Amino acid sequence: MSIHFQQLSNFIWSVADLLRGPYRPPQYERVMLPLTVLRRFDAVLASSKEAVLKRHAELSSKGIANIDAILNNLAKDEDGTPLGFHNHSQLDFQKLKGDPDNIGRHLADYIAGFSENIRKIFERFEFDKEIEKLEESNRLYQVVSQFAEIDLHPRKVDNITMGLVFEDLIRRFNEAANETAGDHFTPREVIQLMVNLLLEPDTSVLTQAGVIVTICDPACGTGGMLAEAQNWIRAHNDQATVKVFGQDYNPRSYAVAASDLLIKGHKDGQVVLGNTLTDDPFPEQRFDYLLANPPFGVDWKAEKQIIDRWPNFRGYEGKLPRINDGALLFLLYMMSKFQDYKAGDRDKPGSRTAIVFNGSPLFTGGAGSGESEIRRWIIEHDQLEAIVALPEQMFYNTGIGTFIWVVTNRKAAHRKGTIQLIDARERYTPMKRSLGDKRRYLDQAALDVVTREHGTPENSKTSRVFDNIDFGYRRITVLRPLRLRFQITEEARERFLNTCPELFDALQAAQDALGSEPLLDWNPTWDTVQQVFKTLPDDVEGWAKGAKGTAQKKIFRDCFTEVDPEAAPVIARYHKSDPLSDARLFPGQTLPGSLNTRELYALLGLHRDGNGGFIEHESDPALKDAENIPLKEDIVGYFLREVRPYVPDAWIDREALDEQDGGIGKVGYEINFNRVFFQYTPPRPLHEIDAELAEVEKRILGLLREVTE
Secondary structure, eight states: OHHHHHHHHHHHHHHGGGGBTTBOGGGTHHHHHHHHHHHHHHHHHGGGHHHHHHHHHHHHHTTOOOOHHHHHHHOBOTTSOBOSOOBOOSOOHHHHHTOGGGHHHHHHHHHHTBOHHHHHHHHHHTHHHHHHHHHHTTOHHHHHHHHHTSOOOTTTSOHHHHHHHHHHHHHHHHHHSTTTGGGTOOOHHHHHHHHHHHHGGGHHHHTSTTOEEEEEETTOTTSHHHHHHHHHHHHHOTTOEEEEEEEESOHHHHHHHHHHHHHTTOSSOEEEESOTTTOOSOTTOOBSEEEEOOOTTOOOHHHHHHHTTSSSBTTBOSOOOOTTOOHHHHHHHHHHTBOOBOTTOTTOBOOEEEEEEESHHHHOSOTTSHHHHHHHHHHHTTOEEEEEEOOSSOSSSOOSOEEEEEEESSOOGGGTTEEEEEEOTTOOEEEEEEETTEEEEOOHHHHHHHHHHHHSOOOSSSEEEEEGGGGEEEEEEEEOBOBEEEOOOHHHHHHHHHHOGGGHHHHHHHHHHHOSSOBSOHHHHHHHHHHHHHTSOTTSOOSOSHHHHHHHHHHHHHHHEEEOTTSOBOEEEEESSOOOOHHHHSTTOOOOTTOOHHHHHHHTTEEEOSSSOEEEEOBOGGGOEEEEEETTSOHHHHHHHHTTTTOTTOEEOTTOEETTTTEESEEEEOOOHHHHHOOOOOOOOHHHHHHHHHHHHHHHHHHHHHHHO
């Protein structure tokens, strides 16, 4: 069968040579794929064509308008099963070949004779434009004649072989279009790996007699992933019933995928044209398996207005990702299509999905962002099973690194609460000739190794298993005190009086009291300034009332102070009573036994004032920083170990309380492959480097002597 399929595919491919001139190689598929579909339909419908024409004449004579359903049921395959489409034109390919003078008009009439579902597909192919172009270049009759010679009758080419032929043609045409192939075509070996990761764990179920499987690709392109998943199941169980469903936004890609479905005889499946993010063509359906390669960095600005009106996004009620990258929205859609799962319940079998992402969904967005919240939702629901890092330069339109995520609501018992990371970035084989940006591929040996690593989750050089919580962290804000040096200089006086000339006498009084030397403690200095302004005589104007007075005080400090690390911390406010609630600040944590009360308060930026109250320092905005503390670690212990030894005056911003997370800071999730698989290579010893440099210097001097002597 494989030889026959390859020979047939090669012959059809050779017909494309007739298109040279009016078409460039990347455009051949605009003609070849629709004609392949037409020729197959023509052959499949041949056995029931006479009955369809007779019935069509009867129904038309009676004035019955909606006859598609009747004729679709009358058109049958070799086994007598209704095909679900028909053609009531008197023409076929042999008759088209017999009238070269009217080939264009007759071909258009022939297509118009199909049932509505087929006509819609050819509308998306925009094949009427290609007919005109071929006629103008005198190529149409030659091409149609060549196709008329190809026997695609089901007796010669069964549905499985025809599907393989069509898949091979799609792959060839997509790869020929180097610069555009990646827009709608995923390399075959990447799809094979995705299918392995998705289906291999369920081999025992999928090989059972009479099994029925539903598969969906919500960004199906030309249908390559759906086809590969079917091929895998067919290779393991030729008695399985596979129902495939897909959706795509590109009309031509949709037309190819829908044609592929019909060519293979899938009557229960469906491919739909539409926007996956806003239009759900399968609102009541759930699927056993889902897989997709959504566009990287897709902008969802056009869909935002619609999505914002929804109470949630496909069952997810959290924050959505940034407007310029909606890749994670595709995953949320796919998860909304999961079957319910309950162990031991055949009616709740659960689902699995595999999806290709670039690196952005792994780590983009800090704690509290849409991306982080989606990662958190998936991980805390224990649905992220594994992530595989692929080599760079694997795709046709981008050289960036990509990742396969495996997500499921029915993890195996040994995977509960864990996530496996597999590093396949160095398992590539260089291509002899690049295709667009694709310069590498995964050979069968590499596919087998990665599949085995996924099947037996263990720690190794290229495979690591982590607890879910290992990827979570709490982001806290670290503050340091503002330290100000005060000094009244001539330059500062000029700046201040240019803005507040009405305070000339008051400033002079403050300078008389404080002098012109630098003062390294703003707190008593400010007290003195306030006292001076209060004791000024009535004929001297001091601080104004209300907002103007507040502005004057700010201008005063801005003009006469500068940050000085040697100065004393600035006091922001005094608290007469204890402002802390420890349980709220550090939920579920055990404070170190060696930490006394005074140290705990200092950790939170509070210091006793000796009168039963507390002093709180003002923070320096320029020194504000943040720390991501792993959820497995104690906040206080981490801070004392990683922060306090290096910045003794730092404290944790206790004002950054997050009600959702019940404590200081926000909880976030990210997955950093580089940090997990980084292998430190120590630098060479200095004496080796010195020896090499000396040798190079010696060679250079030798060359110079040859030139000068």
